Amino acid sequence: MATITAARARLVDLEVETVRTDAVQAFLKQETLLVEVDTDDGLTGTGYSYTIGTGGRAVLSMLTEHLLPRLPGQRAERVEHLWHDLFASTRATTTGAITSLALAAVDTALWDLRCLRAGEPLWQVAGGFRREVPLYDTEGGWLHLSTDELVAGALASQRAGWGGVKLKVGKPRLHEDLERLMAVREAVGPDLDLMVDANQSMTAAEAIRRAHAWAPADLSWFEEPLPADDVSGHVRLARSTPVPVAVGESMYSPAQFAEYLQRGAAGIVQVDVARVGGITPWLKVAHLAEAFNVAVCPHFLMELHVSLVAAVPNGRYVEHIPQLRAVTRTELEVRDGRALAPDVPGLGISWDADALADRTVA
Numbered sequence: 001m002a003t004i005t006a007a008r009a010r011l012v013d014l015e016v017e018t019v020r021t022d023a024v025q026a027f028l029k030q031e032t033l034l035v036e037v038d039t040d041d042g043l044t045g046t047g048y049s050y051t052i053g054t055g056g057r058a059v060l061s062m063l064t065e066h067l068l069p070r071l072p073g074q075r076a077e078r079v080e081h082l083w084h085d086l087f088a089s090t091r092a093t094t095t096g097a098i099t100s101l102a103l104a105a106v107d108t109a110l111w112d113l114r115c116l117r118a119g120e121p122l123w124q125v126a127g128g129f130r131r132e133v134p135l136y137d138t139e140g141g142w143l144h145l146s147t148d149e150l151v152a153g154a155l156a157s158q159r160a161g162w163g164g165v166k167l168k169v170g171k172p173r174l175h176e177d178l179e180r181l182m183a184v185r186e187a188v189g190p191d192l193d194l195m196v197d198a199n200q201s202m203t204a205a206e207a208i209r210r211a212h213a214w215a216p217a218d219l220s221w222f223e224e225p226l227p228a229d230d231v232s233g234h235v236r237l238a239r240s241t242p243v244p245v246a247v248g249e250s251m252y253s254p255a256q257f258a259e260y261l262q263r264g265a266a267g268i269v270q271v272d273v274a275r276v277g278g279i280t281p282w283l284k285v286a287h288l289a290e291a292f293n294v295a296v297c298p299h300f301l302m303e304l305h306v307s308l309v310a311a312v313p314n315g316r317y318v319e320h321i322p323q324l325r326a327v328t329r330t331e332l333e334v335r336d337g338r339a340l341a342p343d344v345p346g347l348g349i350s351w352d353a354d355a356l357a358d359r360t361v362a
Helices: 056-070 079-089 095-120 147-159 174-191 202-214 231-240 254-262 279-291 302-311 353-359
Strands: 005-016 029-039 046-051 134-139 164-168 193-197 221-223 245-247 317-318 333-335 338-340
Touching: 005 056, 029 056, 029 095, 046 056, 046 095, 046 279, 056 079, 056 095, 079 095, 079 279, 079 353, 095 279, 095 338, 134 147, 134 302, 147 174, 164 174, 174 193, 174 202, 202 231, 221 333, 231 245, 231 254, 254 279, 279 302, 302 317
Parallel strands: 134 164, 134 317, 164 193, 193 221, 221 245
Antiparallel strands: 005 029, 029 046, 134 338, 333 338
16 A cells, blocks of 8 residues: 655646637637645656636645645545545535546546556556547647638548548538538548537527538537537437537536436537546546447547547547647557557656746746
8 A cells, every 4th residue: 555645736838739719719728737646655646637728726726725735644546535535625616617627637646646556557447448549630620720721631630540520610600610511521521520519609599400401511429519507408409410419528527427318418428537527537427428328539638538538448539639749758649540548557648847847837
């Protein structure tokens, strides 16, 4: 057994690698919360979570003032116990984004320790279903890009052997989205999955209208069409279209996923390890989705999600949005269009200490 001797957190700002826009926002900066947990056997586990530009200092405060002081003296192997202890200590702010993001940074560090101590990679310790997983691209599908740029990006992904591409939707007029989608579909043919993402920008009525209009594009899923708390609207949409409705990146507890699945409102689960509170609840959601025969295609964080998608039998896709290359020494490995989970002990993320130090803001 290993006892936790110290825990610390910091906030690192990462500029985006390219301009990213969707129907409701621009992604200008990633605030990255890093947590390091030391144990008396000489190991250090590193975990992280993120925000898209706001709230990072609030998460850091939750970590340094409330969560991390509870860790010294605890047994590092008791990951489930520690998650529930930390969750219970913050009941006044759960369920919610700030607490979930803080919990995730700690929980991923504890899982890193668990894997390091076992001498096994995360994809094995978390389930070990397979090492290679399909990959799809979002980086070439942002809303500000021209139709020609969307087509070029999709063709490049297809030539690389990737399974699909995702395009942002939510233009002011329906025909604008349709023209962009059809241009890509006609360029790539029927053998590339084409997904769309509205980033919670629509009403149920408008989402139903657009889903029917987009039928000729043969979509693989319609992502975040409505605000995440509009469960009834998602039910109406799911019943009105054969296109799977994808949800989850803006949901912060397994119970929210349970309601969506029980009501038939989720055809694809996109649980985000940072926003749901860590690897511990992520796996609960993935197994819950498996019980409903629903695939898991997590949002963002490809460097971490590749191992989790590989771990579970219903993991279907990893989303390609590179964001850690400025502060890591290794990149996501891709072979024949498929992502490979790191096969080294731990989370498999090789952090660059100097680059992190240069970008630490708190």
